[in-house]
């Protein structure tokens with residue numbers, strides 16, 4: 001078994017070195033899911049950071065240990081190894097000599113016998129026809145260039161055209177003739193990932209930009225299914241060219257691992273901007289939608305691919321160039337500050353609009369309303385409900401998984417037979433800044449109430465005639481950037497019709513209160529006037545006092561009994 005835990009250097013490029021870096025029995029290393037087991041082992045403290053990076057490189061790039069065929073479509077494969085490459089480069093000096101020797105075989109520029117220039121002339125695509133990196137030899141146009149290589153040229157040219165020509169992003173810095181000339185280099189590789197972008201070297205710009213080159217999977221067999229009419233293999237290939245080339249563009253602005261969450265969110269978004277027919281990004285949306293309590297700005301796991309919804313929301317709600325403004329600002333700012341800067345034309349910041357984003361994410365899948373919120377809302381997954389109640393009234397609801405900074409919960413109440421006025425209250429911890437939204441729905445309406453919490457005060461919503469609707473979704477949201485797993489109390493109550501003085505019972509006091517209001521200039525019914533409309537005729541007058549008196553003293557029907 002020990003042999004299974006040894007990582008082997010590529011013998012083609014390096015002297016035969018077998019480095020038994022690890023002798024533990026944490027896990028095997030024979031499937032792409034190892035990447036996640038390694039991550040889990042690191043998160044639980046079983047292995048250190050450098051060891052994690054070395055093992056993850058092995059799980060993706062080492063043909064001895066990785067599953068290069070990717071034969072199980074249901075098994076998630078790592079989408080992009082770009083963040084891993086960035087982390088290895090950033091931490092290079094922390095690796096041992098042996099680790100550096102091992103890593104060098106995988107993080108350096110590959111060498112391939114053949115190359116092909118893309119029709120647009122911007123990309124040089126390198127490939128092999130034998131050995132573990134071999135591409136499929138299909139050549140339907142009989143020009144002696146494997147068709148998959150030609151397709152890479154077309155797809156990457158499309159990405160170039162969208163990002164550089166049409167949207168005006170910075171072109172990735174020239175690479176000093178590496179790979180044969182100044183064209184951007186792409187290598188077909190045997191890897192357990194769709195692709196990876198390798199930061200190459202820093203330029204002399206005033207900001208931290210990097211030249212780069214790209215590795216993409218050698219055949220795209222066995223990836224998750226997608227919607228491409230040309231088939232899943234071609235769809236995965238297209239998505240990868242858009243995704244990884246956008247990473248190359250991002251590296252023209254900044255090479256900072258702290259930005260990885262936004263890099264992945266935007267690169268995954270760009271898959272559907274360049275190739276809207278593919279929808280491979282939908283395969284990753286549930287990592288966010290099943291985990292809305294994890295911070296938008298989380299750099300771990302697949303969550304950051306699922307958050308392609310964030311740039312989608314920004315581009316659809318505000319304007320299509322907001323992502324570009326963000327990357328322009330990221331040269332001199334953190335990702336969140338760069339976003340704030342990109343919103344400047346609208347005089348808002350992330351904290352002001354994050355609650356709006358949370359309820360856009362509620363109206364997807366079967367909850368989508370035609371013409372509202374996301375363009376593709378009906379095709380999306382549905383957001384996870386943290387707690388779901390079959391009835392409306394519940395006091396002191398505490399979350400199962402409280403939200404991190406820039407995250408939220410969804411708590412849903414079915415209205416069932418309740419009628420009256422809804423009172424929905426959020427009392428969040430005073431450590432972080434909260435916002436609160438409530439979605440009041442039936443099949444046709446999407447009433448949303450939303451407000452930030454002021455100075456640690458509770459947020460309370462009142463809404464009349466709640467019995468007319470089917471459900472209420474409460475969305476407690478942390479709009480502070482940081483702090484994990486925040487807790488709160490949430491209460492959903494029903495104020496009965498006729499409770500004009502809001503003491504939660506209907507009795508003679510309400511009749512007195514109404515008469516005082518109607519005839520003596522006394523206060524309006526509280527907390528909203530509908531509590532006093534005891535006959536539900538849409539106004540407050542003596543008839544309401546009569547209804548209350550009949551109900552309390554004469555066994556008459558309860559207020560608004562006909563509604």
Ligand SMILES: [Ca+2]
Pocket residue numbers: 138139140141142143144145146147150
């Ligand atoms: Ca061909």
Ligand SMILES: [Ca+2]
Pocket residue numbers: 124175177178179180181182183184185
């Ligand atoms: Ca080059």
Ligand SMILES: [Ca+2]
Pocket residue numbers: 498499500501502503504505506507509510
């Ligand atoms: Ca009362």
Ligand SMILES: [Ca+2]
Pocket residue numbers: 532533534535536537538539540541543544
């Ligand atoms: Ca009335």
